[in-house]
Amino acid sequence: MPEIRYNIVTREWVIIATERARRPEEFAQANPRRGKTEAYVATCPFCPGNEHLTPPETMRLPEEGPWHVRAMPNKFAALDANASLVRRGTGMRRTITGAGIHEVIVETPLHDRTMALLEPREFERVIEAYRSCYERVTDDPRVAHATLFKNHGERAGTSLEHPHSQIVGTPIIPPRVRERMEIALRFYDEAGHCIICSTVEDELSDGARVVEENSDLVAFIPFAALTPFHLWIMPKRHTATFLEATDGELESLSRMLRSVLRRFHFGLENPDYNVSVRTPPREANGLKYYHWYVSFVPRVTRTAGFEIGSGMFINTALPEKSAEFLRGVKTEA
Amino acid sequence: MPEIRYNIVTREWVIIATERARRPEEFAQANPRRGKTEAYVATCPFCPGNEHLTPPETMRLPEEGPWHVRAMPNKFAALDANASLVRRGTGMRRTITGAGIHEVIVETPLHDRTMALLEPREFERVIEAYRSCYERVTDDPRVAHATLFKNHGERAGTSLEHPHSQIVGTPIIPPRVRERMEIALRFYDEAGHCIICSTVEDELSDGARVVEENSDLVAFIPFAALTPFHLWIMPKRHTATFLEATDGELESLSRMLRSVLRRFHFGLENPDYNVSVRTPPREANGLKYYHWYVSFVPRVTRTAGFEIGSGMFINTALPEKSAEFLRGVKTEA
Numbered sequence: 074m075p076e077i078r079y080n081i082v083t084r085e086w087v088i089i090a091t092e093r094a095r096r097p098e099e100f101a102q103a104n105p106r107r108g109k110t111e112a113y114v115a116t117c118p119f120c121p122g123n124e125h126l127t128p129p130e131t132m133r134l135p136e137e138g139p140w141h142v143r144a145m146p147n148k149f150a151a152l153d154a155n156a157s158l159v160r161r162g163t164g165m166r167r168t169i170t171g172a173g174i175h176e177v178i179v180e181t182p183l184h185d186r187t188m189a190l191l192e193p194r195e196f197e198r199v200i201e202a203y204r205s206c207y208e209r210v211t212d213d214p215r216v217a218h219a220t221l222f223k224n225h226g227e228r229a230g231t232s233l234e235h236p237h238s239q240i241v242g243t244p245i246i247p248p249r250v251r252e253r254m255e256i257a258l259r260f261y262d263e264a265g266h267c268i269i270c271s272t273v274e275d276e277l278s279d280g281a282r283v284v285e286e287n288s289d290l291v292a293f294i295p296f297a298a299l300t301p302f303h304l305w306i307m308p309k310r311h312t313a314t315f316l317e318a319t320d321g322e323l324e325s326l327s328r329m330l331r332s333v334l335r336r337f338h339f340g341l342e343n344p345d346y347n348v349s350v351r352t353p354p355r356e357a358n359g360l361k362y363y364h365w366y367v368s369f370v371p372r373v374t375r376t377a378g379f380e381i382g383s384g385m386f387i388n389t390a391l392p393e394k395s396a397e398f399l400r401g402v403k404t405e406a
Numbered sequence: 407m408p409e410i411r412y413n414i415v416t417r418e419w420v421i422i423a424t425e426r427a428r429r430p431e432e433f434a435q436a437n438p439r440r441g442k443t444e445a446y447v448a449t450c451p452f453c454p455g456n457e458h459l460t461p462p463e464t465m466r467l468p469e470e471g472p473w474h475v476r477a478m479p480n481k482f483a484a485l486d487a488n489a490s491l492v493r494r495g496t497g498m499r500r501t502i503t504g505a506g507i508h509e510v511i512v513e514t515p516l517h518d519r520t521m522a523l524l525e526p527r528e529f530e531r532v533i534e535a536y537r538s539c540y541e542r543v544t545d546d547p548r549v550a551h552a553t554l555f556k557n558h559g560e561r562a563g564t565s566l567e568h569p570h571s572q573i574v575g576t577p578i579i580p581p582r583v584r585e586r587m588e589i590a591l592r593f594y595d596e597a598g599h600c601i602i603c604s605t606v607e608d609e610l611s612d613g614a615r616v617v618e619e620n621s622d623l624v625a626f627i628p629f630a631a632l633t634p635f636h637l638w639i640m641p642k643r644h645t646a647t648f649l650e651a652t653d654g655e656l657e658s659l660s661r662m663l664r665s666v667l668r669r670f671h672f673g674l675e676n677p678d679y680n681v682s683v684r685t686p687p688r689e690a691n692g693l694k695y696y697h698w699y700v701s702f703v704p705r706v707t708r709t710a711g712f713e714i715g716s717g718m719f720i721n722t723a724l725p726e727k728s729a730e731f732l733r734g735v736k737t738e739a
Contacts, residue, residue, distance in 0.1 A: 074486050075504025077578065084581050088504060090484040151423040151712075151720045153407050165608040166629050171408025171421060220718075222711030230710025241712055245410065248417050249717025275498040296499050349715030370714055377563025378555025379484075379574055381703055382682030384582025385553075387484045 080297035082268055084256050087297045087386045094389055097398035100301055100373040101342040110185035110234060118148070119179045119235035131176060132205055134198045141195060142202040143179050144240075150175035151241065158215045158244050174210050174219075174242035178202050184235050187343065188225065189334035193327070199238070200327040203350065206240050207315055211355045216242035218250060218354040221315075226345025228372040238348075246354050254353055254363050261362035269364035273307050282396045285332060289325035292333050294392040294399075300374055301390035302341070302399070306330060306367040313360035315352040330367065332404050337371060340402030345372040413630035415601055417589050420630045420719045427722050430731035433634055433706040434675040443518035443567060451481070452512045452568035464509060465538055467531045474528060475535040476512050477573075483508035484574065491548045491577050505548050507575035511535050517568050520676065521558065522667035526660070532571070533660040536683065539573050540648060544688045549575035551583060551687040554648075559678025561705040571681075579687050587686055587696050594695035602697035606640050615729045618665060622658035625666050627725040627732075633707055634723035635674070635732070639663060639700040646693035648685040663700065665737050670704060673735030678705040 076089045118126035121139070132144040146154060152173030159170045180188055180199045191199070203221055210219045223238040224231035260268040276283055276293045284292045284304065292306045306329055312318055318326070330348070337344055352365035380386050409422045451459035454472070465477040479487060485506030492503045513521055513532045524532070536554055543552045556571040557564035564570075593601040606624055609616055615627045617637065625639045639662055645651055651659070663681070670677055685698035713719050 074489050075484060077502040077504055077576070079500040079502075081498055081500070086576075086578055086581065088484050088576075090504070092482065092486075149425065151408060151421050153425075156407050165414055165604060167412040167414070169410040169412075171410050171423070218716075220712055220716040222715040224710045228708070230708045239711070241716070243410070243419075243421075243716070243718065245419055247716040247718045248419065252717075271498060347711040347714050349711050351715065368714070375561070375563045377557045378572070378680040378682050379553055381680050382555045382684065382701070383551075383553040383574070383576070383580040384585075385576065385580045 078297035080295060080299075081260070082256065082272055082295075083253065085297065085299060085385070087299050087388050089297075089391060090387050090389050091391060094391060094394075097302075097341075097390065097395060100371075100390070101340075101344070112183045112185050114184045114235070117184055117233075117235050119177075119233070119237060120184050121182045127177075131209070132178075132202060134202055134205075139182070141181065142198045144176050144202060144206050145179075147175040147177050147239065152243065169244055172215050172244050174213060174216060174240070176206060176210065176240050178206055178238040178240065180236040180238060186236060187338070188223070188236050189331070189338035189343070191331065193331065196331045197324060197327040200323050200330070203238070203240075204316070204318075204323060207350075210240055210242040211316075213242060215244050218243055218246045220247070220349065222347060222349040224347055226372070228345035229347045250353065253351075254357070257363040267311050267362055267364050269307055269366060270311050273309055281393045284336070284396050284399045285329065287325050287329060289322045290329050292329055294396045296392060298388055298390075298392045298395070299386040300370060300388055302337070302371045302373065302395050303388075304333060304369040304399075306333065306369070308364065308366065311361070311364055313353055313357045313363055313365065314355055315350050315365045316355060317358055318365070326367065330369075333369060333399075335404040336399045336402040339404065340399060341371065341373070346370060347372065411630035413628060413632075414593070415589065415605055415628075416586065418630065418632060418718070420632050420721050422630075422724060423720050423722050424724060427724060427727075430635075430674075430723065430728060433704075433723070434673075434677070445516045445518050447517045447568070450517055450566075450568050452510075452566070452570060453517050454515045460510075465511075465535060465542070467535055467538075472515070474514065475531045477509050477535060477539050478512075480508040480510050480572065485576065502577055505577050507543050507546060507549060507552075507573070509539060509543065509573050511539060511571040511573065513569040513571060519569060520671070521556070521569055522664070522671035522676070524664065526664065529664045530657060530660045533656050533663070536571070536573075537649070537651075537656060540683075543573055543575040544649075546575060548577050551576055551579045553580070553682065555680060555682040557680055559705070561678035562680045583686065586684075587690070590696040600644050600695055600697050602640055602699060603644050606642055614726045617669070617729050617732045618662060620658050620662060622655045623662050625662055627729045629725060631721055631723075631725045631728070632719040633703060633721055635670070635704045635706065635728050636721075637666060637702040637732075639666065639702070641697065641699065644694070644697055646686055646690045646696055646698065647688055648683050648698045649688060650691055651698070659700065663702075666702060666732075668737040669732045669735040672737065673732060674704065674706070679703060680705065 128146040134142040156172035219242040257268040461479040466473040489505035491505040552575040590601040
């Protein structure tokens with residue numbers, strides 16, 4: 074019989090449709106990217122030697138010598154870094170000028186080196202770049218919140234093959250971020266604990282959905298995962314915002330996210346996916362009731378009318394089975 | 407310069423990224439379905455003569471003679487019509503048994519007759535079937551809310567070609583439905599008007615985003631449309647739930663939805679799309695502050711990490727331009 078599960082963190086219900094369930098391997102997709110790419114593509118603006126094709130660099134690692142990671146404004150930015158912030162409100166229609174920052178973080182000089190295949194030290198530099206960009210972008214007085222994310226593959230919304238992440242600093246705090254914080258606040262007032270800390274404890278004590286754990290973080294499939302193999306990486310120590318993570322925690326995150334990406338790369342044949350850092354805004358530094366984490370969403374299914382119409386989801390993979398499958402994947406080729 | 411717009415009905419912000427804007431025609435997609443289908447497919451469970459391949463019929467129109475529209479339980483139902491409703495709550499993990507109703511509404515006996523190409527009288531019968539199914543499904547004491555929707559094409563989440571809609575009766579009211587009602591309630595308490603009635607008035611008085619209008623309804627691109635060509639059809643007369651619409655209003659809806667689907671069919675080369683009826687639950691009959699409507703979402707773009715991470719959207723089509731384009735499309739071939 075199907076089961077309807079509640080995600081207490083996001084206030085979302087999901088139908089776990091076990092009758093329609095598929096075996097984990099069935100979510101693997103034939104990958105048209107494989108074997109088609111080169112390490113260097115002369116026309117790619119993110120390949121070394123083509124730095125003049127992008128807007129001026131805003132960050133590079135390492136600072137001296139050939140770059141391994143570099144950031145620059147998005148050439149087709151969704152927001153205008155030179156605009157001033159003006160709000161207009163007329164009855165039913167309210168607008169803000171599209172002032173903000175939209176940057177690209179190129180993760181490697183190698184065109185065909187997907188993130189899962191970066192060496193540990195290379196992966197660490199990407200996470201360092203995440204923090205550095207997050208800090209700089211949220212320093213802008215017009216930026217109320219920054220969203221850090223990565224799109225891997227066409228089904229995940231990218232057309233550019235060269236591995237990259239993006240950061241968008243918006244002049245508003247997204248309503249969904251506010252909503253999650255409200256949920257957490259009410260939980261804290263009732264239960265006396267951070268809702269993320271409580272989730273981490275609950276998942277570790279149950280164990281059935283845990284994929285891996287280290288001293289600083291745990292990776293697990295949420296009890297009410299909205300889509301097959303949807304995965305969260307949560308820090309064990311309470312720290313409200315991404316900026317409050319210590320260097321050690323970021324190193325742990327780097328190791329764990331790399332390992333998770335490799336489980337998908339080798340276990341589900343390099344599926345398309347989105348990663349995002351979910352953090353309360355920087356103004357929430359020190360907050361007791363909420364806590365940053367990383368969300369990983371492989372794009373192995375499509376949302377349809379039911380999801381659009383109701384906001385509920387139908388998941389055809391049992392979270393416990395998905396976790397068991399991922400635990401069994403070898404992360405070394 | 408880009409503009410950030412607020413959708414007062416859904417409490418969502420969207421970045422209208424005019425710098426990235428494409429011409430309306432560019433959203434047309436090559437349609438691999440076209441020319442490949444037959445009016446009758448021997449192996450299709452929805453084609454006439456194969457009625458024994460589906461679970462027993464729950465509704466048919468007309469009641470006598472060959473059917474034009476018929477409904478039956480979904481063979482791969484996400485919810486179990488024979489289950490009893492049990493809630494369990496243990497700390498962080500809450501569940502409900504997957505009790506509920508999941509039916510398919512076959513819109514036509516003809517395998518290759520997409521909804522846009524139904525004759526006016528055929529289209530009316532589909533809308534009659536919508537109401538009849540909605541009424542019957544929400545009569546079930548376990549059903550708290552029903553979601554009525556249609557998936558057209560693979561990008562919209564369907565693999566079955568034969569035109570059909572679906573209805574899912576869930577034992578809970580989806581949190582997003584509750585959320586929209588809360589937004590409407592606060593608006594009503596402040597403004598003294600239904601938020602949907604106010605939106606209809608505002609769009610009609612502005613006019614720039616209206617695609618078409620008749621005595622009962624208006625079809626328009628929302629001021630803060632989340633995705634290109636996202637479209638709402640709203641009734642002019644205040645009526646809380648879909649069940650409260652009069653026969654005349656449903657006839658008007660049938661004419662208008664048909665015309666809208668034809669604008670997309672002929673103007674944007676038959677794109678994949680989702681349609682859903684957004685209505686407060688049946689228990690809200692008579693409510694003053696909220697109001698049903700129909701949402702149409704063509705799947706001409708993909709959501710990516712920014713949308714997943716922030717809940718905000720980037721729309722590369724200016725709503726006023728999209729409406730202007732659609733107004734100009736001839737709906738007769």
